[in-house]
Amino acid sequence: MLAWSVGDMSPMGLLWTFMGFSTPYTVFAGLAEAVPGVLLLWRRTAMLGALIVAAVMTNIVLLNFCYDVPVKLFSSHLLAMALFLATPHAMRLAAVLLFNLPAQPVPLRPDPIGPLALGRVAWVAQVALIAIIAIAPAFHAVRAAREYGFLAKRSALHGTWAVDSFERGGLTGRENATSVRWVMFGINDLGGGAIQFANGATRQVGVQVNAGMQTMLIRYGDEQQKYHTDILSYVVREPGILDVQGAFEGATVNATLHRLPADWSLLLGRGFHWISEVPFNR
Secondary structure, three states, rough: OOOOOHHOOHHHHHHHHHHHHHHHHHHHHHHHHHHHHHHHOHHHHHHHHHHHHHHHHHHHHHHHHHHHOOOHHHHHHHHHHHHHHHHHHHHHHHHHHOOOOOOOOOOOOOOOOHHHHHHHHHHHHHHHHHHHHHHHHHHHHHHHHHHOOOOOOOOOEEEEEEEEEEOOOEEEEEHHOOOOEEEEEEEEOOOOEEEEEEOEEEEEEEEEEEEOEEEEEEEOOOOOOEEEEEEEEEEEEEEEEEEEEEOOOOOEEEEEEEEEOOOOOOHHHHOOOOOOOOOOOO
């Protein structure tokens, strides 16, 4: 949301920001996990699915360990399961890939379910299971997108705001210390936010907006993790212009801000390019 310094990010935050930055890559990564999972549902494609899952999960496990993501054991278990499914085919794969030898096909034994009617019931149950596996996550994903994703309706305050004028405790602009003077203010509809100060430091805060009362409750903590709560009033003078005033950190604050466009930074505004003739490295 704000101009974070990479050095101030945690390894996990850096990884999640990198992974979530590119929508095409995010879609590709999701398909790389979902498609082999579907292939595991049929005997003819189970080995192919297990091999793809093993390759994908190896990358994920390394990312989780190397970037300190707290799902290391869970992802390792998924990798072990994929390797377990592929192990019975190890000799056949080695014959084809390493020794240039023919590999005998795996006999697909007939369905152990005998009567035709019972077989049809099993087929319907299998289709129902596949539908549940596919539809339930899709339903939750759409609901999540509508609540806080790209399909969510944004409030008038959601976004990144640059500070045009700032007054604190009777001191205006640069009369304030750089450690307390605001330069940017980010507000997220999910109740989060951040304030960036003139010295480059960024503080994460909780922001609860009451549109009816035109107030925002700011919750923040100090180095001892003691949380404080202040209430600021705001007025949207015109689209994209915001006035904020109230007590914050023991002093009266008055600020005027303007909304920045979604692509205000070089990183966000670069966009997607099929071909780059010249390296664009900054």
